[in-house]
Amino acid sequence: MSLETDTQENRRVGKVYLVGAGPSDVELITVKGKRLLEEADVIVYDRLVGNGILMWGGRNARYIDVGKRSGHHPIPQDEINQILVREARKGQRVVRLKGGDPLVFGRGGEEAAVLEQAGIPFEIVPGITSAIGVPSYLGIPVTHRDLASSVHIVTAHKKDGSLPDIHYRSLAEGGGTIVFLMGVSTLGNVMEGLLREGMSPDMPAAVLERGTTAAQRKIVGTVGTIAGKAARAKVQSPAIILVGYVAAFQAMDWYESRPLAGRKILVTRPRERGSRLAAMLRGEGAEVLELPTIRIEPVTEKEPLSRALAGLETFSWIVFTSPSGVRVFREELKKRRQDARSLAHLRIAAIGEGTAGELEAWGFYPDLIPEQYDGDHLGEALAASVQAGERVLIPRARAGNQELVRRLEEAGARVLDLPIYDTEYESFPWMDCEREFETGNCWAMFTSASTVRGFVRTAGELDLSKVTALCIGEMTAGEAKRAGMRTFTAARATLRDLVDLALQMAAEEREDGEGQSNPDGEK
Numbered sequence: 001m002s003l004e005t006d007t008q009e010n011r012r013v014g015k016v017y018l019v020g021a022g023p024s025d026v027e028l029i030t031v032k033g034k035r036l037l038e039e040a041d042v043i044v045y046d047r048l049v050g051n052g053i054l055m056w057g058g059r060n061a062r063y064i065d066v067g068k069r070s071g072h073h074p075i076p077q078d079e080i081n082q083i084l085v086r087e088a089r090k091g092q093r094v095v096r097l098k099g100g101d102p103l104v105f106g107r108g109g110e111e112a113a114v115l116e117q118a119g120i121p122f123e124i125v126p127g128i129t130s131a132i133g134v135p136s137y138l139g140i141p142v143t144h145r146d147l148a149s150s151v152h153i154v155t156a157h158k159k160d161g162s163l164p165d166i167h168y169r170s171l172a173e174g175g176g177t178i179v180f181l182m183g184v185s186t187l188g189n190v191m192e193g194l195l196r197e198g199m200s201p202d203m204p205a206a207v208l209e210r211g212t213t214a215a216q217r218k219i220v221g222t223v224g225t226i227a228g229k230a231a232r233a234k235v236q237s238p239a240i241i242l243v244g245y246v247a248a249f250q251a252m253d254w255y256e257s258r259p260l261a262g263r264k265i266l267v268t269r270p271r272e273r274g275s276r277l278a279a280m281l282r283g284e285g286a287e288v289l290e291l292p293t294i295r296i297e298p299v300t301e302k303e304p305l306s307r308a309l310a311g312l313e314t315f316s317w318i319v320f321t322s323p324s325g326v327r328v329f330r331e332e333l334k335k336r337r338q339d340a341r342s343l344a345h346l347r348i349a350a351i352g353e354g355t356a357g358e359l360e361a362w363g364f365y366p367d368l369i370p371e372q373y374d375g376d377h378l379g380e381a382l383a384a385s386v387q388a389g390e391r392v393l394i395p396r397a398r399a400g401n402q403e404l405v406r407r408l409e410e411a412g413a414r415v416l417d418l419p420i421y422d423t424e425y426e427s428f429p430w431m432d433c434e435r436e437f438e439t440g441n442c443w444a445m446f447t448s449a450s451t452v453r454g455f456v457r458t459a460g461e462l463d464l465s466k467v468t469a470l471c472i473g474e475m476t477a478g479e480a481k482r483a484g485m486r487t488f489t490a491a492r493a494t495l496r497d498l499v500d501l502a503l504q505m506a507a508e509e510r511e512d513g514e515g516q517s518n519p520d521g522e523k
């Protein structure tokens with residue numbers, strides 16, 4: 001394909017954004033980068049970019065993985081360039097997402113030059129480079145008034161895969177912090193190079209692996225010992241190598257000291273509801289991967305719904321069994337230009353706190369919430385409150401808990417069980433669950449049986465017996481158990497209780513782990 005400018009095509013040419021994704025933590029992308037991902041038509045990414053960050057992309061975006069190794073070779077740079085040009089010429093808004101900063105050993109400069117030559121408009125969005133961000137997360141300041149007054153960022157890998165030609169003498173004499181990228185396989189050679197040019201074998205050195213993730217590790221040694229230590233610890237890419245006095249800095253273990261540090265937790269709630277739980281967990285130090293395995297879709301056959309909404313005055317009670325139910329119901333009213341006054345005469349029941357919260361946000365304070373937040377207890381509480389002959393409207397998901405209806409009918413109520421939404425499963429073709437959870441022992445949080453089913457469908461080959469499920473409610477826990485997961489249930493059906501369960505489990509694991517010594521005192 002020619003990269004020459006084509007004036008005709010250019011009239012509807014798109015744009016390419018070279019965006020830095022940061023070192024890995026999904027919250028370390030810039031606000032601008034996140035917005036562009038949300039707006040992108042096409043997202044071109046490679047292996048350094050975690051699945052979590054891809055989740056910021058829109059539902060309808062097209063994902064192109066250019067890091068996938070076909071027979072061990074990543075897609076050649078020429079081909080990547082052509083993809084960017086081709087997609088932009090189709091009028092697409094393309095985000096070329098790169099780990100760290102796009103211009104720090106990220107070939108962003110090469111891609112920008114190609115785009116310029118082809119007459120494709122582009123923008124560059126800087127990112128936090130791993131060279132600086134990863135040390136921060138492992139408690140190492142790359143500069144320090146007493147220890148280092150410069151930082152040198154060096155590639156330890158050559159374009160053609162051979163040994164890099166590093167100017168060891170200037171590095172050895174420079175006295176600053178040296179950060180080597182792409183150096184796992186050449187670590188031994190690089191340290192030898194420094195020693196040869198007179199660097200002291202006692203100079204502190206550290207290897208920082210998978211920085212800014214729950215699996216991050218710090219291996220500390222000296223220029224003389226670090227290669228051996230890293231080999232024993234089986235360090236893998238991505239990792240950076242730090243040489244200089246700051247590598248022995250020991251004062252800021254902030255990341256590991258948080259209650260859920262080292263925990264990677266999957267949150268499976270629908271997209272619009274997941275973020276609060278994710279924020280609570282991140283606040284406690286967990287790495288959270290949001291994987292909204294289900295999606296709420298309002299039903300398409302509107303006739304029964306329209307009839308019920310037109311006859312609201314014939315009902316005495318309205319019962320909500322999920323926050324999504326409240327939201328969809330509210331939308332449907334709005335579509336018909338019916339306002340909140342059409343509900344003024346109704347008594348309102350909510351299954352639990354989350355649903356009540358959604359109602360309160362709308363300006364309704366429910367008349368009834370059961371002691372325990374499930375369908376059976378809701379039915380029981382309602383049966384004690386409704387009068388015989390009263391009509392009860394339950395707008396909810398299709399095929400909801402029948403026990404609720406049965407108890408109400410036994411109490412003499414006339415129930416309209418009205419399906420207003422369906423739960424659809426989401427698929428994530430680019431999601432690699434096995435890679436995300438290769439370290440094993442991952443936790444997943446489930447707030448409904450359907451989120452469990454959705455996860456099982458997305459999990460692919462992942463060994464589910466390695467998954468620890470933290471669940472809201474017995475029905476959810478039952479589904480997770482059937483799928484083979486190690487299952488725990490929150491004390492009450494609230495997000496707070498779910499987070500508390502995680503905190504308690506992490507604290508117990510920490511206690512059990514204490515006393516077991518770590519071979520080299522590393523981490």
Ligand code: SAH
Pocket residue numbers: 023024048098099100101102103104105106128129130131134180181182183208209210211212237238239240241
């Ligand atoms: N543009 C990127 C660097 C790309 S080169 C940036 O600015 O960070 C790839 C190298 O970056 C890896 O070999 C590794 O040395 C480093 N790297 C990237 N992410 C990392 C992470 N999360 N932890 C440790 N090193 C990382």
